[in-house]
Amino acid sequence: MAKTKLDPEEQELLEAYESGEFESDLDADRREYLTKAAEETFKKDKRINIRISSRDLEALQRRALEEGLPYQSLVSSVLHKYVSGGLKDICANKSGQRTR
Secondary structure, eight states, rough: OOOOOOOOHHHHHHHHHHHOOOOOOHHHHHHHHHHHHHHHHHHHOOOOOOOOHHHHHHHHHHHHHHTSSHHHHHHHHHHHHHHHTTOOTBBBOSSSOOOO
């Protein structure tokens, strides 16, 4: 596997981390809150059925294969990122309307 090339700032951060210079400043309450939030994020308790074109499904399956995960997980991840604000609709203009 190829080694990732780090810029000087990244290298400095890595060395500081590896030498133990970093300490968590999370208190017990914040850690518990974040743990519960993470569990809720990954809990899959609902099923949906959708119809998509065979072309889109094949493209999803190819991309999932490239990422090394099941295509259903890729779809779930993309949807989660979109609804949580991690993905933006590049076709939407500032007024919230989609452009053609």
